[in-house]
Amino acid sequence: MSELKGACIVGQSGGPTSVINASVYGVIDTALKNGSITRVLGAEHGIKGVLNDRLFDMSEEDPKELSLLKYTPSSALGSCRYKMADPDVDDTDYRRILEIFKKYDVRYFFYNGGNDSMDTCNKISKYMQKVGYECRVMGVPKTIDNDLYGTDHCPGFASAAKYIATSCMEVYQDARVYDTGMVCIIEIMGRHAGWLAGAAALATAKGAGPDLVYLPEVDFDMDQFLADVERIYKEKGNCMVAVSEGIHYADGSFVSEAKTSATDGFGHAQLGGLAATLADVVKQRTGAKVRGIELSLLQRCGAHLASETDIEESYMSGKAAVENAVAGITDKMVGFERSYEDGKYVCRTRLLNLTDVANTEKKVPLEWINSAHNGVEQPFIDYVLPLIQGEPNLPKEDSLPRFARLKKVLAK
């Protein structure tokens, strides 16, 4: 494969995570140092920044500030939820993207996101192939939901999992402090996959977590749920529950659905308010004091509880995307595979076809969910625990986070 010289664009898309900027820093840092890449451009708000010709020249940034991206949550370049049309139906956006790629001589495109973003990335890759414009396209994974196909796990998941487990351990201490008893219901993100809700069980494994955990991989039964809660509350005087926002009845309708009819840009139902809904139902049934807690955005931006393993792997995925692209690879997403060497967890990158990854969801294996459908089994814990290890040395100023401050100079 002959050397391909040209500019690169990196963009971020979908819901942010605590470490998505670590991935983008992996791309930027590696690309800035690479001789084949003539220019590193950051797209404002993902693919929208390309369409709107809003591209930042990353060489204008202070390297020290760029390095703080490793510890800065959320998408520093800005994100989007923008659904690309089928190019055979409407190729307007694709022609515009090609125009911008030609304008800046873009030969490398790195897109950092989850399922929907990999769909975008895949469509762009295939379009460029079809029109014969040489551009190496690589997906850089990100999602707290951990639901990307073909990779052992996804950057962002472990830090959210660590936030959830730690917060559950702390709330466990608090929610059982009175002798009057309480039921506490914690609502956790995850529309169709229960990886995050399951992570609450790490707290249980440490002796201070939820008694009951409900995942969206199995149907939710309100009567069984109420019976479970009532039994434990009667036994222990307290009950702590973790629920995925995506739990649904056998007919597929979300338990939270009645609360809101708003949808996001991809047409997904916007969930929320589930903890409050369940708290009401449990209160009516048991008469207990009940508190519903929604971890909300906190769980996906809680960088102060990030896993150092997750940060390093996120950086590694961005770096691998650039290195592989420069070496001639295209049309792939960087994934992870794990092995154990002398009993020690090791993570290496592997490349997956974008076509395979786009829009496929990886769920928690049913055999990792207990037979009562209200908890997870030990293999789930063994899977997650290595991912959350390590405490980052967080940059602070006055004992508060010191996040990256980018200048965001538009490219000429």
Place this chain on the structure above:
Amino acid sequence: MSELKGACIVGQSGGPTSVINASVYGVIDTALKNGSITRVLGAEHGIKGVLNDRLFDMSEEDPKELSLLKYTPSSALGSCRYKMADPDVDDTDYRRILEIFKKYDVRYFFYNGGNDSMDTCNKISKYMQKVGYECRVMGVPKTIDNDLYGTDHCPGFASAAKYIATSCMEVYQDARVYDTGMVCIIEIMGRHAGWLAGAAALATAKGAGPDLVYLPEVDFDMDQFLADVERIYKEKGNCMVAVSEGIHYADGSFVSEAKTSATDGFGHAQLGGLAATLADVVKQRTGAKVRGIELSLLQRCGAHLASETDIEESYMSGKAAVENAVAGITDKMVGFERSYEDGKYVCRTRLLNLTDVANTEKKVPLEWINSAHNGVEQPFIDYVLPLIQGEPNLPKEDSLPRFARLKKVLAK
């Protein structure tokens, strides 16, 4: 003052904090080493443990586990919300307490809590004086609300403030990631005092915090609030708001009041759901995407973000209670006074009369609230910032918190 030999009881009461156990450890650690104190008893669920003769022998605990109390959130001995009767009306409880004190030869009583708990402590102190039973009674302060009279600040406040400021900085990154704009409303604890809601402004002082902060010290005006939010949302495309759960209209009614009529054991209205209520109103007015986030219990048990200054001061307050009592002092609460030596913040203990402290609330000075009533002034920031300094070296196991595990052996 002649030496007084006897047992001590230590109890915890009211809502827990991240560092209330650091105070109790200050009491236990100091008392166990003190020759005048023959026995250290921990009351299960505060004064209820005395009434029910449920007292733990603290000498039975592993000293290493006890030392982990410095980093273990919530009330390890158990807490209560129990309102003591006026002893002139009904002295049943007081006679029972005296009986238990005599049974275990209790000559020292340390009570760790906030306003209501200091009322309990004060009533017991005065009763023992009245009946001529020699027992030195000391209050050890605790409250995230920071509303105890006569002390510069209260143990527990700074750690909650640090949690709030850090979380706001992280949410700020997340809530402005899309180009479609969003209003984010964060609900913070504090029934009558706005110290905690004001702490959100530390994030703003660091360039990444709420645009608007509403405290309960001033009346809330819904029309003005909506006008404020709409103006900023139009200007910036985003708006972040921090509100105290205790905001109220000019007639004194809580903005959240319509949501629930439940009350806690002290007869306070149980607040909650305010963020969701305001989010609904803002959504109707502006049409913007709005997210309400309630920091709920997380803010008071988030020990992983505790201030080392707060931990050390909490321990110091417990230690000072024991040392002063042994030296002959009684009927006081340990408070703090601050000074600056060579520009460096210094905190020392001072003693306050329990009578003065009981049931008096200290609010945010009105001159620290801006004239528009939607933010705080620099003196507020200068007051809080020194208190949140320092990162504790948190004990961890598998990168998750390692909290104290007490045996809780009942005293014979």
